[in-house]
Amino acid sequence: MxxxxxxxxxxxxxxxxxxxxxxxxxxxxxxxxxxxxxxxxxxxxxxxxxxxxxxxxxxxxxxxxxxxxxxxxxxxxxxxxLPGSWVRRIQPFVFVGPGLALLGWFLALPVLRTLYLSLLDETSTKFVGLENYKYAFTDRIMLEAFRNNLLWMIVGTSVCVVLGLLIAVLADRTKYESIYKSIIFLPMAISFVGSGVIWKFVYAYKGEGVGIQEIGLLNAIVVACGGQAQAWLLNPPWNNFLLIVIMVWMQTGYAMVLLSSAIKGIPAELLEAARVDGASEVQAFFKITIPYIQGTIITVTTTILIFSLKLFDIVRVMTGGNNGTNVIANEFYIERFTYNSPGRASAIAIVLLIAVIPVMVYNLRQFRERKAF
Structure with missing residues (x-):
């Protein structure tokens, strides 16, 4: 048997x-x-x-x-x-698995939960469908926040990148390049809250109307030059531009460092050949330097663009979103922690996430085309 x-x-x-x-x-x-x-x-x-x-x-x-x-x-x-065939199939996930698990737990699941909460009312018990999203796109305060974020994206990002590129080019030709760059990069070491506190002293004022006193640095300079002290942060829309100055002060150093590294990677033979052919410095800059570092410019631009979309700390510390300076992230904070409305806050968070995704996708495509990873 x-x-x-x-x-x-x-x-x-x-x-x-x-x-x-x-x-x-x-x-x-x-x-x-x-x-x-x-x-x-x-x-x-x-x-x-x-x-x-x-x-x-x-x-x-x-x-x-x-x-x-x-x-x-x-x-x-x-x-x-395990058998050899299973080892080859499973072993890669041993190393990427924990990372994927953390991303899933701390990123994917919170997004799904936020999406679910955005479909509920302020008590998170009653289904209201897209009512919270309707509020996000029709409320006057939200429209103001969208407008201000767009202003930060266009003006703030453009000025940061242009100034960073200009400083990178000019500093590269000076004797004390490292000192200049260190000074300009220094604000990056300060937190956003700390920067807001510093600049709050710059724009500080006391009193109202004609009785405003020049207790802040900017008012002191204006008065010393024969001008009149102003309540700088109370005058929309110019107060938004004054807040954007803080972002430029902080992010220009970041743009400068990356763009300077890219410029130093340009072969000297290319620039020398352009000069031999009679090209001016301006022509060499626009015809050789800019195209050669285009990938870095796009990377820097999209990074600062995402930062301007998620901006919160500066506005919260400086004005709290009052006087026409509100932004999307600050309105999310107000809805959630001041008005205790998790439904509306979740809808605003999802809108902000959707706004950031196209910029991130574009950035990843640029990386892939240039074989950055």
Whole structure:
């Protein structure tokens, strides 16, 4: 009689294979469980421990770095126990899987939840369909926010890129290039909130009407030149341009550094050949420099464009969105945390996400065409 665990042609059946590999199976089950227990106990300790902060910080570093390394090692070890064809299929996901999981948990799921909340009323209990989106595109305050964001995108982005390019070209020809660039790049080290506080002192005023006093730097300069002190942040639409100055002050250094690096990558032979052929510096700039660094210009422009779309900190600190300076992100904050209307706030967040997506897609396409990744 034939053994039920044997297959014709001398091959063993599944029961025989399981018996022969029982140890490997048990190890493959126990090792991931132990890994999870170790990582979980470390998390519990960091969450509930009353140990000194230095001890907790040290353990957090060891637990974080070591835990990730252990997780990758164990997962890779388990995959390598599989047949060769399965190893080739699964192993790439061992390395990209945690990243995809984090993106899914912290990005994709919140977007889906926000989309769901945007279809509910202010209590998040009653389905209202597209009513919140109707508000987002018809309310006077929202239309003002869209207009201001468009102003930031066009004026702010253009000035940042043009100034950054101009400074990069001019600084490249000076003796103290590194000093000049360091000074211009320095505002990038300051937070947006910090920048807002600094410039609030510049635009500061006291009193109303003809009684305004020149307590701010700008008013002091105006009065010293024979002018009259102004309440700069109370006069729309010019107050929006004064806020855009802060963005230009911060982002020009970023544009300058990237564009300067791209300019230094232009072969000297190209510029020298242009000069030999009789081209002026202006002609060489527009015919050689600009086309050669076009990819970097697009990258810088789209990056600052996305920043201007998501702008929040400067407006919140300087004016709170009052006096015609409101922007989309600030209106989202007001709807959610002041008016406690998660439905409208979620709809505004989705609108902002949709507005950013085309810029990001265009940027990625440009990267792909230039084989940036």
């Amino acid at each position: 034939q053994n039920p665990n044997e297959i014709p042609n001398g091959k063993t059946g599944p029961l025989t294979w399981i018996g022969a590999n029982l140890g490997r199976i048990l190890v493959s089950l126990i090792v991931p469980i132990l890994t999870f227990v170790i990582l979980w106990q470390g998390y519990i300790f960091l969450r509930d421990s009353d140990a000194p902060k230095l001890v907790i910080a040290t353990i957090a570093i060891i637990w974080g770095v070591g835990g990730v390394a252990l997780l990758f090692y164990v997962t890779n070890w388990l995959v390598e126990k």
